[in-house]
Amino acid sequence: MEISHVTKDIHQLSVTVRDMLFEGIWEIPKGVTLNSYIVKGEKTALIDGVCGWDGVPESFFGLMEQLNIHVRDVDYLIINHMEPDHSGWIEQLSNIRPDFKIVCTKASEQLLSAFYGRSENIIVVKDGDTLDLGGGKVLRFITMPNVHWPDTMMTLEEETGTLFSCDIFGTFGAIDNVRYDEQLSAEDIAMFEEEGLRYYSNIVGAFTSFARKGFAKMDNIEVKVIAPGHGIVWRENPQKIIDDYADFIRWQEEPRTDRVTVIYGSMYGMTEKAVAYVLEKLEDYPVTVNVHKVPETSWGTILGDVWSAGKVILAMPTYEMKMFPPMAAVLEEIGKKKVLNRKVFRMGSYGWSGGAQKELDHMMEELKVNWTFVEPVEFKGKATEDDFRAIDASIEALMV
Numbered sequence: 001m002e003i004s005h006v007t008k009d010i011h012q013l014s015v016t017v018r019d020m021l022f023e024g025i026w027e028i029p030k031g032v033t034l035n036s037y038i039v040k041g042e043k044t045a046l047i048d049g050v051c052g053w054d055g056v057p058e059s060f061f062g063l064m065e066q067l068n069i070h071v072r073d074v075d076y077l078i079i080n081h082m083e084p085d086h087s088g089w090i091e092q093l094s095n096i097r098p099d100f101k102i103v104c105t106k107a108s109e110q111l112l113s114a115f116y117g118r119s120e121n122i123i124v125v126k127d128g129d130t131l132d133l134g135g136g137k138v139l140r141f142i143t144m145p146n147v148h149w150p151d152t153m154m155t156l157e158e159e160t161g162t163l164f165s166c167d168i169f170g171t172f173g174a175i176d177n178v179r180y181d182e183q184l185s186a187e188d189i190a191m192f193e194e195e196g197l198r199y200y201s202n203i204v205g206a207f208t209s210f211a212r213k214g215f216a217k218m219d220n221i222e223v224k225v226i227a228p229g230h231g232i233v234w235r236e237n238p239q240k241i242i243d244d245y246a247d248f249i250r251w252q253e254e255p256r257t258d259r260v261t262v263i264y265g266s267m268y269g270m271t272e273k274a275v276a277y278v279l280e281k282l283e284d285y286p287v288t289v290n291v292h293k294v295p296e297t298s299w300g301t302i303l304g305d306v307w308s309a310g311k312v313i314l315a316m317p318t319y320e321m322k323m324f325p326p327m328a329a330v331l332e333e334i335g336k337k338k339v340l341n342r343k344v345f346r347m348g349s350y351g352w353s354g355g356a357q358k359e360l361d362h363m364m365e366e367l368k369v370n371w372t373f374v375e376p377v378e379f380k381g382k383a384t385e386d387d388f389r390a391i392d393a394s395i396e397a398l399m400v
């Protein structure tokens, strides 16, 4: 764990985790930070926490003492949302100081009882409520229900304009000993932008309609620093992550027309050969192409790329009269995340019978994602010259 100074009387305690699956599902090849913050007025508030990894909470409490703050001195614990990656140590904190006050929304209160059996010393706040810590530090609470849990809120420290934004404005990705945007090179910023998109699509994406409503509240908040639950603190240019999130939210329904994501699976190379042909064709167009093979590439990485891409190419063979199973699994997840309004081309090989297309058509009806398909191309065994001509025509129609 590491400690750092955010701004006047506000500190960050952060832990970086790697080599694990976030939420038990999502690959994080570049790691992720879990951020907790201390706001020191006459009273002390701890905003969010971290999970029980890396010797937490002992290391966490130890670091607080470096700030001359003992756990016993924490008057308020602000829970922006109850997901256990931010609240996993409440029980240990309760053992040290049972009477600290938890500040949270009504929905959090119910979850607190369910997860930690805690039902006392809770202050329930509503949108716009404030908490005066004394010494010029006033916290304002801004509810953001369902971004990402039902109880979510953000907390604004009014004196410094520091917005503790919870999951919104978070990113995957971590760089050792780097916590603030002004410490980053342009290349690092690009990495966090990419990891932000992956984080958004994997974790928040399914709740985009709520994120859109919550995001509109930013118009009424004067923000100087954005301090999210995950990732970098944006204090030199907070507008950068605000603009990125505006894109992420918009791309659910209005993706970029200059991006193509190719997702393919292949058993014996017949479909893969057709994919190689398609990739060569795409070189003639001014687009960014991302290519992922299933099951080799993780769902999370594919989701990140599909989230921004207006055009999608699906290439998979028929397998036991259905879609190649890893493709069906990833498409199901893409549908659940509500990746809407894509233009799509599907092709693939079959042996003794087709079936992949039929299952795909059925799945699309069920998912209601409003994908528009150009003419599919299915070939028995390997693609023939006629099949390649049909692929040419479909690619042309896709790229219009």
Ligand code: FEO
Pocket: 081, 083, 085, 086, 148, 149, 167, 229, 230
């Ligand atoms: Fe990091 Fe929704 O929590």
